[in-house]
Amino acid sequence: DAEITQSPRHKITETGRQVTLACHQTWNHNNMFWYRQDLGHGLRLIHYSYGVQDTNKGEVSDGYSVSRSNTEDLPLTLESAASSQTSVYFCASNGGRDTEAFFGQGTRLTVV
Amino acid sequence: ILNVEQSPQSLHVQEGDSTNFTCSFPSSNFYALHWYRWETAKSPEALFVMTLNGDEKKKGRISATLNTKEGYSYLYIKGSQPEDSATYLCASKRGSSNTGKLIFGQGTTLQVKP
Numbered sequence: 001d002a003e004i005t006q007s008p009r010h011k012i013t014e015t016g017r018q019v020t021l022a023c024h025q026t027w028n029h030n031n032m033f034w035y036r037q038d039l040g041h042g043l044r045l046i047h048y049s050y051g052v053q054d055t056n057k058g059e060v061s062d063g064y065s066v067s068r069s070n071t072e073d074l075p076l077t078l079e080s081a082a083s084s085q086t087s088v089y090f091c092a093s094n095g096g097r098d099t100e101a102f103f104g105q106g107t108r109l110t111v112v
Numbered sequence: 113i114l115n116v117e118q119s120p121q122s123l124h125v126q127e128g129d130s131t132n133f134t135c136s137f138p139s140s141n142f143y144a145l146h147w148y149r150w151e152t153a154k155s156p157e158a159l160f161v162m163t164l165n166g167d168e169k170k171k172g173r174i175s176a177t178l179n180t181k182e183g184y185s186y187l188y189i190k191g192s193q194p195e196d197s198a199t200y201l202c203a204s205k206r207g208s209s210n211t212g213k214l215i216f217g218q219g220t221t222l223q224v225k226p
Contacts, residue, residue, distance in 0.1 A: 033213065033214065035216070040218065041218060042118075042201065042216050042217055042218035042219045043156075043201065043203075043216040044216075045213055045214070045215060045216075048213050056213075058213065059215075090155065090156075092214075094214075098143075098144050098161050098163045099161065100146065100158030100161050101146065101148075101156075101158065101203075101214055102158075103155035103156050103157075104155060105154075105155055106155060
C-alpha cells in the first residue's frame with residue numbers, strides 16, 4: 001500500500017544546530033507540504049512543492065528550507081534551530097485536482 | 113475574509129446529541145474545501161473534499177454542505193458517539209486544479225461524553 005512516512009518521530013536538539021526532518025511518500029504525488037502544529041494555531045504551512053525542483057514558501061517559512069530532488073522526498077531543514085521552532089511537524093502529499101491530502105505520522109521536535 | 117476560520121473552537125456534547133460546526137473561507141479564487149478528522153496521537157484523515165457550490169456529502173452519520181459564494185461550509189454529526197471525539201479541521205484550496213496550497217483553520221475539538 002502507498003504511504004507517507006516521516007522520520008524521526010521524535011527529536012531533541014540544541015539551539016543553533018541544523019536539523020533535517022525527512023518525509024517520504026510512495027503515492028507518486030506531485031504536491032507535498034510541510035506544516036507545523038502549535039496550540040491555538042492548528043496547522044500552519046511552512047513550505048510546499050508542486051514537483052521536482054519546485055519549492056515555495058508558506059505562511060511561516062522563516063528559518064526553514066526544503067529541497068525537492070525527486071518525487072518521493074521533501075526534507076525540511078531548520079538552518080539554526082531556535083526554541084520557537086519546538087513543535088510537531090506534519091508532512092502531507094496530494095495528487096492535485098480535487099483529491100484529499102495524506103499525512104505522515106508527525107515529528108515532535110524539541111529545541112533546548 | 114482571507115483566512116480559514118472555524119467555530120466553535122471546542123464543543124462538549126452528550127452521546128446521542130447531534131452537532132454541527134462552521135468553516136469560513138475566502139470565496140475568491142475558490143477551488144476546493146476539505147474536511148479532516150484528527151484523533152489524538154494520530155494523523156489527520158480526510159472526510160470530504162468538496163468543490164461545487166451547493167455540494168452535500170455524507171459518510172455514515174457525518175455530512176457536510178458547501179456554499180462557495182458566501183464562503184462557508186457546515187459539518188454535521190448526527191447522534192454523536194464517544195468515538196466521534198476528535199478535532200475536525202477544514203482546509204481551503206484556492207487556485208488551479210493541479211496546484212493550490214491547502215490552508216487550514218484552527219480546528220473544532222469535539223468531546224462526546226458517554
